[in-house]
Amino acid sequence: MLRPPMADKYDLQSVEAALAKAELMAALSDATRARLAKQGQPCTVETGKLLFAKGDKGDALYVLLEGEVEVRSSTEGGKDVRMASLKPPAVIGEMAVLDGGVRSADIAAIRKSRFLRIHRDQAISALESEPKALLKLIAEMSKRLRHADAALEDAHTLDLGGRLAQRLLEEAGDSPSVTLTQTEIARRIGASREKVNRKLHEWVDEGWIAMGRAGIKLIARDKLKALIQEARAN
Incomplete structure (x- = not known):
């Protein structure tokens, strides 16, 4: 049985500000967000621990602060x-708001994380009073499902190089570098650190990336993108 996340203290004003930025919560009125901020329960999950596990009862949603x-x-x-x-400010466990069923996946803290837990009944009340937010919830769920389908497909179709290239590009975003350790990258793509290290050094020799104390610098993003497309085609 999982231990519940640790209770925490929080600044109400900062929580309201975070709710205003969350995609689902931003669709609510200021008054409704303020009410949810007061009703919600703050909690903290330490690095590597689960917020909840697949199969757990879905009786609340969480806002990542x-x-x-x-x-x-x-x-x-x-x-x-x-x-x-x-x-932040992601909304997590939103499926529980609609059906109150069990969790469909594990949620684990990559690093120490703080949340606002909003009980399903409180969330339902807010959505019933403001239907536009309910439409936002449905749109967000659809987006999450598309991403989940893509992730599962890539796990089955992409080889090590394809998965590694995709992870580097996603982690970097608009930044020129990725600061994750090779161990963490390996864990995120389901490979050994040794294999990841060998592939990275191959790309250094090719001039696609550079590695240093600041992390992994992406030099030839077009080459990495082409590698992903090639892996998918095969």
Whole structure:
């Protein structure tokens, strides 16, 4: 049985500001967001611990205030598949708002993370009073499902190089570099650190990336993107 996330204290004003930035919560009125901020329960999850596990009762949603979490599931062979990473101000567990069913995936803290827990009944009340926010919730769920489908497909179709290239590009975003350690990158793509290290050094020799104390600098993004497309085509 999982231990519940640790209760925490929080500044009400900062929580209201975070809710205003969250995609689902931004559709609510200021008054409704203020009410949810007061009703919600703050909690903290330490690095590597689960916020909740697949199969747990879905009786609440969470707003990520600080930190980072990953959404993961398992294949039939028991292999963990990292489906997505979420950063503030993400809304997590929104499916529970609609059906109150069990969780469909594990949510693990990549680093120490703080949340606002909003009980399903409180969220339902807010959505019933403001239907536009309900439409936002449905749109967000659809987007998450598309991302999950893509992640599962890539886990089955992309080789090591394709998965590594995709992870580097996604982690970098608009930044020129990725600051994750090779161990963490390996874990996120389901490979050994040794294999990741060999592939990275191959790309250094090719001039696609550079490695140093500041992390992994992406020099030839077009080459990495082409490699992903080639892997998918095969």
